[in-house]
Amino acid sequence: MAPVAQSIAAGWWDYRPDVLRRLEGDSLTIDHSIARLSPLDLLGQPDLRATVERSRFPIEHILAYVAASDGPYGRYRLAALFFGPPSLNEPMVVCLDGPRGRAASEHRNGSIALCLYYPTDPPERRWTLDQGLARLFDLARQHLLCEYLVQIGQTWPIEEAPHGATQPAPRDPARALAQPRHPGRNDRCPCGSGRKAKRCCFR
Amino acid sequence: MPSNEIQAAFQEFERERVRVPNAEIEAAKSVHPVVTGFYEQELKAIERAKLVGSFARKTQAAHLKDIDELIVIDDPDGWWRASAGRALSRVAEVAVRCPLIHDAEPRVRAVRLRLRDHPFFIDIVPAIKPANGSGLLLARRQPDEGLDDWTLENPEGQLLAATTKNLTCAGGYVPAVRIIKFWNQSVNKPLHSYHAEAIMWHALAGPTDYANAVLAFFQVAVKALAPGQHVPDPGNPSKCVDDRLENQERAHALQVVSDTLAQVQRAVALEGDQALEAWANIMGPAFPAPSTNPNHLRDALVAGNVAATGAGMRASAGRPIIQPRSWRP
Numbered sequence A: 001m002a003p004v005a006q007s008i009a010a011g012w013w014d015y016r017p018d019v020l021r022r023l024e025g026d027s028l029t030i031d032h033s034i035a036r037l038s039p040l041d042l043l044g045q046p047d048l049r050a051t052v053e054r055s056r057f058p059i060e061h062i063l064a065y066v067a068a069s070d071g072p073y074g075r076y077r078l079a080a081l082f083f084g085p086p087s088l089n090e091p092m093v094v095c096l097d098g099p100r101g102r103a104a105s106e107h108r109n110g111s112i113a114l115c116l117y118y119p120t121d122p123p124e125r126r127w128t129l130d131q132g133l134a135r136l137f138d139l140a141r142q143h144l145l146c147e148y149l150v151q152i153g154q155t156w157p158i159e160e161a162p163h164g165a166t167q168p169a170p171r172d173p174a175r176a177l178a179q180p181r182h183p184g185r186n187d188r189c190p191c192g193s194g195r196k197a198k199r200c201c202f203r
Numbered sequence B: 001m002p003s004n005e006i007q008a009a010f011q012e013f014e015r016e017r018v019r020v021p022n023a024e025i026e027a028a029k030s031v032h033p034v035v036t037g038f039y040e041q042e043l044k045a046i047e048r049a050k051l052v053g054s055f056a057r058k059t060q061a062a063h064l065k066d067i068d069e070l071i072v073i074d075d076p077d078g079w080w081r082a083s084a085g086r087a088l089s090r091v092a093e094v095a096v097r098c099p100l101i102h103d104a105e106p107r108v109r110a111v112r113l114r115l116r117d118h119p120f121f122i123d124i125v126p127a128i129k130p131a132n133g134s135g136l137l138l139a140r141r142q143p144d145e146g147l148d149d150w151t152l153e154n155p156e157g158q159l160l161a162a163t164t165k166n167l168t169c170a171g172g173y174v175p176a177v178r179i180i181k182f183w184n185q186s187v188n189k190p191l192h193s194y195h196a197e198a199i200m201w202h203a204l205a206g207p208t209d210y211a212n213a214v215l216a217f218f219q220v221a222v223k224a225l226a227p228g229q230h231v232p233d234p235g236n237p238s239k240c241v242d243d244r245l246e247n248q249e250r251a252h253a254l255q256v257v258s259d260t261l262a263q264v265q266r267a268v269a270l271e272g273d274q275a276l277e278a279w280a281n282i283m284g285p286a287f288p289a290p291s292t293n294p295n296h297l298r299d300a301l302v303a304g305n306v307a308a309t310g311a312g313m314r315a316s317a318g319r320p321i322i323q324p325r326s327w328r329p
Helices: A017-024 A039-044 A046-055 A129-151 B004-018 B022-042 B053-057 B084-095 B155-168 B173-186 B193-203 B210-224 B247-269 B272-283 B294-303
Strands: A035-037 A062-071 A074-083 A092-095 B046-052 B066-073 B101-106 B111-115 B121-128 B136-142 B147-153 B236-240 B307-309 B312-314
Touching (some): A017 A129, A046 A062, A062 B312, A074 A129, A074 B004, A129 B294, A129 B307, A129 B312, B022 B084, B046 B053, B046 B155, B053 B155, B136 B155, B155 B173, B173 B210, B193 B210, B210 B247, B247 B272, B294 B312
Parallel strands (some): B066 B121
Antiparallel strands (some): A035 A062, B101 B111, B136 B147, B307 B312
């Protein structure tokens, strides 16, 4: 149980500041509660530490942010974790306070991760990188508000993402986005590190 | 003059949303005695241990962040006094043997213990008794500034000052401090927490309602943040809490506080729902007001009229939320 190592290798975002700019944009200005988490912060919070350890993803490549969610429930803390570049990877958004799992609502993946949308839906029906961090956290805040309403005996007020085996929602031609060609494992990693993807973010 | 309705809204706000949840308090109460007992066993030199800091004063807001545990060390041969850095390192080394502790990090005056199963920290603050006089010597380790010494402080005096003030204000001081700290967090902490607490200590002279307590805070804060002004530490009036405040930080804090004072003065002059909305604009979406009422929020969600403001949702203007996706073609 040695003290946590202070020096951590550079993250993928050090090679791709353009992606970081698209993600952060003006989010940190319009939403003062958003702050980036360091690897030390991730390891110092038991829920985040457990999430990181379960993912087996190299911690130096996990981009993480924390934000507050204020509402009739008080102030909850949200965290968004990007396991690799967000252009290719869905963020995991977790709530660190309040009820957990089924006690919170049916729209949880496990105990603390929020089920914000159906996983295989097309990108125009989900949060995307260019919508920025603040809108991702706003989506999560709306989710927590819906959970609170259910907890006080009301019904989920907006359309609910279905659970269980079902078809994803159809493409919306009016909002369809061009599908990016995903690099293969032996291609150069899209983060810009110069390494093969299978030895970098795809590990 | 703020009405009973405003006072009731503030009471609900403080009781239900600002105060640290009981579950966190109970978790802290179950853990810190175990850690203290562990240190008393490992460091035979501990004369006494005491809770100090904002947890002891009960002035933390929203969530429990840290617990300050003062350990007064009997140091007859001067081993601890010889080097503050060495003393802090010794406290950190001992921590690795405690099963509750994940890791230990020596800081300027304390060792921060990260726990395995709890999100809050325990800061162990080593202290030794001075040769003469009252107070305690606290370690100070700042290698960047060449500091490795013990300085005379009065950590227990801060607790006494808060307790006394709370009695003077008929129990209203501590909740008022929590409310101000909640506000401070929601605007990205222009003030250090204890600086805000000290300003409130100087602002309140007796019992008052929350709206006037908040008004008094901002009126005093604007004066206290003016260039050249300093705020004496309530627990140790010979020292000031803002001695190390940089000019740029002071200017930024003054700007935020001045802007908020104008909003508070408008809010205090209003009544009814208008006053509640004005206070919600200041305190954030957790403050009970018509636009933050759960039933109104539900109606707004159904109608698609809810917006994001600050760190929450309101049935009013704000940032648009990503529209819910339809699951039907």
